[in-house]
Amino acid sequence: MTSTPKRVPIPKNGVDYRGKVVLAPMVRSGELPSRLLALKYGAGLVWGPETVDKSMIGTTKRFNPATSTIDFTRLPSNSSRPQSPVQKESLIYRLHPTREHGKLIFQIGTASPETAVEAAKLVAEDVAGIDVNAGCPKPFSTSGGMGAALLQTPDLLASILAALVKEVGEVYEIGISVKIRLLETAEKTETLVRKLCNTGITGLTVHCRTTPMRPKERAIREQLRMIADICREEGVACLMNGDVKDKDEALQLAQEYGVDGGMIATAAEANSSCFRTKEEGGLLPWREVVTEYVKTALEVENKWGNTKFLLSQLMPGKAEIFRRVTACMSYCQVCEVLELHDMVDLAKDVDERLSINALKETKAMKKAKYQNKSAQAAGGNMGKERSIDKESRSPLSERGVGTRSEMPAMTV
Ligand SMILES: Cc1cc2nc3c(=O)[nH]c(=O)nc-3n(C[C@H](O)[C@H](O)[C@H](O)COP(=O)(O)O)c2cc1C
Known part of the structure; x- marks a missing residue:
């Protein structure tokens, strides 16, 4: 006997995760230029890097006319350094309200319904959905009860999702979703997935590895069909993640396992044109992607350290030019090394605005x-x-430059 699937109505202005191949949440590698590039090449939706609720609470939201972005900034809170008369605000989150419109999912790191709701409300008007990270295995996340620790406290996780659905999803008409990992047995995963689907969420992503599994270990797919079936029954869109190399493979795996779409992380970090199908031209050569990346990073005045890090991911390490790019200390220098002559003037302006004074x-x-x-x-x-x-x-x-201080504050 087949049960009739429940249909959870997709919020009016919300997001439909079905039939999409999306960019995964990635700290450092999922900042604004990476997301814009993924969208340009065909990602259906883009997840921002996990941002901890407590770091969002207390931020000031401003429209930045120089970059046409919405910036969430705050003064550094517990700096041990003596207070300088001119305190520089930290940029916690930057999004593009037009280019990411209807496509951006804000991923939150949280261990409490109250703080999750408070932080989510700050961005709710500007995003298509809020996703809860219940998969990060790193101690700095799990020790605070966040990330994969939530898989061990399913009642708490369900209460966070239910609060977000009621107080944010329904109020702002946006999607609420969760990203989980597999549990040790199919039975445990099944119980968890059923519980989460009953909170009113409209999307669930499963990273097909268990918490102790390392990124190099092959993703496992045995539980995927079962998870997809439960989600379908409950009217929740199900995305699969783990070892998906490009859009064609994601669509093929989705069909094979009955899931609604796929999520790509490391393959997109290495070449964001993985969101083009073969029919659309497939993977582009790294030079073309790097040129587009630099252009986008300049347009949104991305932090130089983050841009430099991403360039190191997008370029083949063996290329001679790789070494020269990693030695660059400004946008201007990088444009010269990559022979992007038409971008040099803009690069000079951006270097000046970001106070990157490699010339000096x-x-x-x-x-x-x-x-x-x-x-x-x-x-x-x-x-x-x-x-x-x-x-x-x-x-x-x-x-x-080149240190951990370039990492987005308070994100994991
Ligand atoms: C650099 C990097 C940063 C990541 N940051 C996050 C994150 O902020 N939130 C999250 O849920 N997962 C994060 N992940 C995990 C990915 O979203 C994804 O689940 C994992 O890499 C498996 O997908 P893949 O096989 O396509 O790489 C990160 C992965 C990488 C490589």
């Missing part, structure tokens, strides 16, 4: 080199050489 840096280094040579010619010692060299580099470390 280079002059300082040249001066240091000159001084070293003079000192050596005059019988100078190595100690002096080192101290000049260190001094000439200090502005770099102040800016935190």
Whole structure:
């Protein structure tokens, strides 16, 4: 006997996850330019990087006319450094209200219905859906009861989702979804999925690995059909994630296992044109993707450190130019190295607005080199050489280039 599937009405202005291949939530790799690029190449929806509810609460929302983005910023809270008279605000979240309209899912890291609702309300008007991360296995997430820890506290997870459905999803007419991992047995997963589907959510993504599994281990698909069946019965859209290399494969796997769509992470991090089907031209050469990425990053004035990190993901490590790009210290330099001559003027403006002063840096280094040579010619010692060299580099470390300070604050 086949049961008639329940139909959960898709919210009026909400999101339909069905039939889509989407960009996965990725800390660092899922910032605005990466999402815009994924959309350009055909992603049906894009998930933002997990943002912890407590870091959103207390942010100020502003429209940024220079980038046409909506920025959520806050003053650093518990800095141990002495307070400077001009405190620089941290950018917690940036979205593009037109280019991401109806396509952006805000993923939240949370362990409480109250703070989840409070944080979700801040972005609800500007996104198509809110997703709860119940899959991150990292201790900094699980130790706070968030991420994969929620798989062990299903009542709490269900109460978070139910609160979001009632107080955010229904009020703002947006989708509420959850991203989970597999549990150790099919029975345990089944019980969990049934419970979550009863909270009123409209979407569920399953990362086809268990919590202890490492990213290099092959995803397992044995439980997928069962999960898809429950979701269909309950009228919840089901997306599959884990080891999906491109849109064609996602659509083929969706058909094979009866899920509604697929989610791609690492393959999109390496080449966002994986969202083009073969019919649409398939994977593009890295140079083309990198050019488009730099252009997009400049348009939205992406943090330089994040752009540089993403470039290192998008370029083949063996290419000679890879080493030269990783040595760049500004947008301007990167445009010159990649021979993107038509972007150099914009790059100069963006460097200036973001206070990236690699030019000064280079002059300082040249001066240091000159001084070293003079000192050596005059019988100078190595100690002096080192101290000049260190001094000439200090502005770099102040800016935190290439360090963890480039990571979005409070996200995991
Ligand atoms: C750099 C990186 C950051 C990630 N950040 C998140 C995150 O913020 N939230 C989340 O739910 N999963 C996160 N993940 C996990 C992915 O969303 C995805 O579940 C996992 O990589 C498996 O998909 P794949 O096989 O396509 O890579 C991240 C993965 C990577 C590689």
